[in-house]
Amino acid sequence: MKADRSSHRYQAFVPMVLPDRTWPDRTLTAPPRWLSTDLRDGNQALVNPMTPARKLAMFELLVEMGYKEIEVGFPVASQDEYDFVRMLIEQDRIPDDVRITVMSQARDELIRRTVESLRGARSAVVHVYNATAPLFRDLVFGIGRQECVDLAVQGTAAVMRYGERLLGDCDLGYQYSPELFNETEPDFAVEVCEAVMDLWQPGPGREIVLNFPATVERSTPNVFADQIEWLDRNLSRPEYRCLSIHPHNDRGTGVAATELAMMAGAKRVEGCLFGGGERAGNVCLVTLGLNMLTHGIDPGIDFSDLDRVRRTVEYCSELPVSPRHPYGGDLVFTAFSGSHQDAIKKGFAALEAEAAAAGQSVRDRMWRMPYLPIAPEDVGRSYEAVVRINSQSGKGGVAYVMSAWHGLDLPRDLQIEFARTVQSVADATGAEITPDRIGRLFEQEYLSTADETRQLAVSRVPVFAELFVDGAGPASADGAVRADEIASLRETLQPWGVEVRDVRHTGPESKSHDPEREAAVYARCDFGGEPVWGFGRGPDLHAAAFSAVRAAAARARETAVELAEAVERH
Numbered sequence: 001m002k003a004d005r006s007s008h009r010y011q012a013f014v015p016m017v018l019p020d021r022t023w024p025d026r027t028l029t030a031p032p033r034w035l036s037t038d039l040r041d042g043n044q045a046l047v048n049p050m051t052p053a054r055k056l057a058m059f060e061l062l063v064e065m066g067y068k069e070i071e072v073g074f075p076v077a078s079q080d081e082y083d084f085v086r087m088l089i090e091q092d093r094i095p096d097d098v099r100i101t102v103m104s105q106a107r108d109e110l111i112r113r114t115v116e117s118l119r120g121a122r123s124a125v126v127h128v129y130n131a132t133a134p135l136f137r138d139l140v141f142g143i144g145r146q147e148c149v150d151l152a153v154q155g156t157a158a159v160m161r162y163g164e165r166l167l168g169d170c171d172l173g174y175q176y177s178p179e180l181f182n183e184t185e186p187d188f189a190v191e192v193c194e195a196v197m198d199l200w201q202p203g204p205g206r207e208i209v210l211n212f213p214a215t216v217e218r219s220t221p222n223v224f225a226d227q228i229e230w231l232d233r234n235l236s237r238p239e240y241r242c243l244s245i246h247p248h249n250d251r252g253t254g255v256a257a258t259e260l261a262m263m264a265g266a267k268r269v270e271g272c273l274f275g276g277g278e279r280a281g282n283v284c285l286v287t288l289g290l291n292m293l294t295h296g297i298d299p300g301i302d303f304s305d306l307d308r309v310r311r312t313v314e315y316c317s318e319l320p321v322s323p324r325h326p327y328g329g330d331l332v333f334t335a336f337s338g339s340h341q342d343a344i345k346k347g348f349a350a351l352e353a354e355a356a357a358a359g360q361s362v363r364d365r366m367w368r369m370p371y372l373p374i375a376p377e378d379v380g381r382s383y384e385a386v387v388r389i390n391s392q393s394g395k396g397g398v399a400y401v402m403s404a405w406h407g408l409d410l411p412r413d414l415q416i417e418f419a420r421t422v423q424s425v426a427d428a429t430g431a432e433i434t435p436d437r438i439g440r441l442f443e444q445e446y447l448s449t450a451d452e453t454r455q456l457a458v459s460r461v462p463v464f465a466e467l468f469v470d471g472a473g474p475a476s477a478d479g480a481v482r483a484d485e486i487a488s489l490r491e492t493l494q495p496w497g498v499e500v501r502d503v504r505h506t507g508p509e510s511k512s513h514d515p516e517r518e519a520a521v522y523a524r525c526d527f528g529g530e531p532v533w534g535f536g537r538g539p540d541l542h543a544a545a546f547s548a549v550r551a552a553a554a555r556a557r558e559t560a561v562e563l564a565e566a567v568e569r570h
């Protein structure tokens with residue numbers, strides 16, 4: 001690839017000078033007011049704008065999730081857009097605690113029709129915008145500063161005029177956005193907004209939303225935060241204007257810019273679910289909300305079925321959500337790599353132990369988990385998919401899958417040995433190995449395939465066995481085994497020349513109390529060579545232990561371990 005030769009075409013963003021900034025010392029303690037613009041900025045960025053059915057599905061989702069401010073469209077853009085607003089109003093689909101917003105350019109005839117779309121609404125907001133940045137004043141509009149102020153003021157006047165004329169009892173709110181605010185001279189942005197406020201006259205019971213877009217994200221997030229802190233200091237009427245932001249994600253730092261801008265004084269945030277919207281998207285409302293939740297702040301939005309949110313967004317936008325998308329992507333709760341799997345497995349075990357010790361459910365405990373910033377169940381995901389196995393995985397992951405999917409808590413040394421088998425299959429296939437396949441591999445390798453009625457032969461040489469009973473014994477959460485259990489297992493195997501040297505438990509106590517559960521035993525046997533593992537299941541401990549030793553013997557013979565022939569007779 002050629003070295004980049006194009007950097008001369010760009011210049012650094014000139015930051016504003018704000019040496020006495022205070023935002024870096026603040027922390028967020030409460031959510032902002034959220035506005036979803038999925039149906040407007042999100043919709044205007046789609047290859048196929050949403051059909052009425054898709055728009056309705058999105059609106060209902062937003063309402064269910066708890067969004068109280070929803071920009072439902074740009075009614076003059078198309079008949080569909082207009083009709084959708086009419087449908088919401090005429091079919092009385094807007095809950096009393098939800099306020100819809102409709103948007104328009106600052107053009108008289110467009111504003112009239114936009115306001116008209118709201119006839120019959122109990123409460124609504126008209127949102128007018130015009131670009132204020134120098135590039136747009138010069139290039140797109142061919143106007144100077146004063147004409148730009150005039151455009152904003154005339155737009156505001158039109159909203160007031162048509163609102164009064166057409167909307168009767170509607171509680172009509174107003175929002176103004178200096179488009180490209182982040183590229184506008186800050187003093188000019190204030191000048192335009194003050195002129196708009198002078199006309200709207202915000203006061204008690206008459207708010208104005210001043211919405212500051214990073215229409216195209218251009219700077220590092222700290223610069224946007226400085227701009228917002230400066231604005232908050234310099235705009236008048238702080239009690240009656242709501243300082244709102246509308247960040248985009250062109251540099252991939254929309255979330256960071258939003259969080260710093262909230263620290264700097266923004267009280268309201270506009271964005272889209274999963275970062276839909278123009279170009280690289282509006283800021284993602286899912287990420288912002290769940291970033292708050294994972295800092296112990298209730299975002300006021302229901303993310304408890306995030307898969308459904310994602311599916312609906314994908315249906316409405318006809319665009320896929322990345323499997324790596326924070327919190328909601330298909331793969332974000334999945335660890336393939338060995339050391340991560342090991343840490344997560346230990347984390348779950350510790351959490352379960354803590355909860356059991358405190359007599360609480362896991363959901364009542366603080367989430368303290370390596371590699372997973374949020375509990376999957378808090379967004380409606382399950383643990384099963386947390387660990388998936390491929391060639392990057394290790395024993396921790398294999399052990400987790402055996403435990404979570406197959407209910408088997410392998411002894412540590414067997415975990416290590418079996419992980420090597422799994423690894424060789426993963427290396428050979430180069431692909432993921434499913435939990436089912438892992439279960440089958442384990443059985444093929446360690447479970448006796450011999451006829452259950454077949455007996456062990458009396459061994460002519462001493463055979464030593466260590467037994468591991470899956471599940472903790474009734475009186476022994478710490479893994480120790482009751483003396484009578486050991487004695488009876490010894491008695492079972494002793495006539496066949498097998499000396500049981502040790503018996504231990506693996507896995508949690510709860511398993512042993514399950515009356516439906518078959519007994520499961522792992523046996524590590526010494527036939528005079530390398531120790532060999534076997535696994536057995538049975539209606540009781542004795543049958544399972546017997547089967548495990550026989551499986552080990554069969555494996556020993558297959559792998560040509562010395563003296564194996566002496567142990568099993570056909």
Ligand SMILES: CC(=O)SCCNC(=O)CCNC(=O)[C@H](O)C(C)(C)COP(=O)(O)OP(=O)(O)OC[C@H]1O[C@@H](n2cnc3c(N)ncnc32)[C@H](O)[C@@H]1OP(=O)(O)O
Nearest residue numbers: 041044074076077078105106107129130131140141179215
């Ligand atoms: C950053 C944002 O997301 S802003 C929102 C953008 N969203 C959309 O534009 C989606 C909906 N828009 C539309 O359907 C159409 O653009 C309409 C119906 C609003 C207007 O359509 P048209 O009248 O055909 O104009 P067009 O789309 O070409 O807009 C450009 C004209 O509007 C003017 N204009 C653009 N924005 C504004 C504004 N905010 N206020 C006033 N005039 C504006 C331009 O200067 C240009 O005027 P000119 O023709 O005199 O040079």
Ligand SMILES: CC(C)C(=O)C(=O)O
Nearest residue numbers: 129177179180213215
């Ligand atoms: C708020 C409007 C004007 C917008 O979508 C933007 O500037 O990005």
Ligand SMILES: [Mg+2]
Nearest residue numbers: 041213215278
């Ligand atoms: Mg936008």
